[in-house]
Amino acid sequence: MDTLRFQVQIKFGVLIAGVFLTAVTAFLVYHYQPVSPAVPITLQIVGSGIALTALCYAAMTLHFNVKLNSLRILNEKKKFASDLITEWHKPDMAKLTVAASEITTKVKDLEPKQVLAYLKKDPAKQMAIATMLNYFEKMALVIHEDLADEPMLKDYFKGIVQRYYHAFIEFIRYKRKELTNEAIFERFEQLAHNWMK
Numbered sequence: 001m002d003t004l005r006f007q008v009q010i011k012f013g014v015l016i017a018g019v020f021l022t023a024v025t026a027f028l029v030y031h032y033q034p035v036s037p038a039v040p041i042t043l044q045i046v047g048s049g050i051a052l053t054a055l056c057y058a059a060m061t062l063h064f065n066v067k068l069n070s071l072r073i074l075n076e077k078k079k080f081a082s083d084l085i086t087e088w089h090k091p092d093m094a095k096l097t098v099a100a101s102e103i104t105t106k107v108k109d110l111e112p113k114q115v116l117a118y119l120k121k122d123p124a125k126q127m128a129i130a131t132m133l134n135y136f137e138k139m140a141l142v143i144h145e146d147l148a149d150e151p152m153l154k155d156y157f158k159g160i161v162q163r164y165y166h167a168f169i170e171f172i173r174y175k176r177k178e179l180t181n182e183a184i185f186e187r188f189e190q191l192a193h194n195w196m197k
Contacts, residue, residue, distance in 0.1 A: 025049060080148040084139055085156050093135070099128045104167050112170030119171055129168055130175070133185050136161060140187035158195050165192035 087093060103125050107115040119126050139157070142148045165188070172185045 074149070077147065077149040078152060080142065081150075081152040084142070084148060084153060088135075088157075096128055096131050099125075100132045100164075103129060104163060107167055115167060116170045116174050119168075126171075129171060132164060133168065133172065133188060136164060136191070137185050137188045140191035143191060144187055154195055161188075161192050161195060165189065 088097070103119075107118055110118065119129060136157075139148075139153060143150045143153060169189075172189065176182050176184045
């Protein structure tokens with residue numbers, strides 16, 4: 001915010017300096033012009049000085065507004081990312097994360113096909129994992145659309161996303177075949193690959 005305050009001060013400084021220089025130049029030309037029609041030349045200088053000052057001021061205003069808008073957008077993205085992290089800790093989600101974490105711990109040493117067999121036995125476990133994957137798909141879509149601050153989310157969720165991806169990739173493939181939809185959890189898979197690079 002100090003940078004923006006400094007830029008506002010510079011902006012008004014340019015306006016004041018432009019008006020001052022135009023006035024001084026016009027005064028000097030009017031009084032020391034050897035040619036008799038000093039008034040038209042002075043008016044041209046005043047007009048040019050005002051136009052130049054106005055152009056500088058407009059350019060600085062545009063630059064200031066672009067910078068201010070960029071900061072506003074970045075703050076909105078950070079807020080959205082923070083909301084996603086907060087949502088992860090809400091009571092209903094916390095119950096699911098605990099259940100899914102227990103499942104992840106049980107299947108971590110199993111082969112992908114064995115993980116799928118384990119989940120197929122219990123619809124409640126399938127639902128818990130599907131809900132978690134849906135959450136990550138939503139987060140990946142928000143990142144893909146550039147609505148949330150990816151570095152902030154990556155810093156918080158990178159390990160979790162990788163753990164879920166590696167543990168449940170076969171379940172993801174099974175769901176795609178079952179529902180004949182290759183787009184299921186597609187953004188989540190892309191995000192996991194991007195964050196593994």
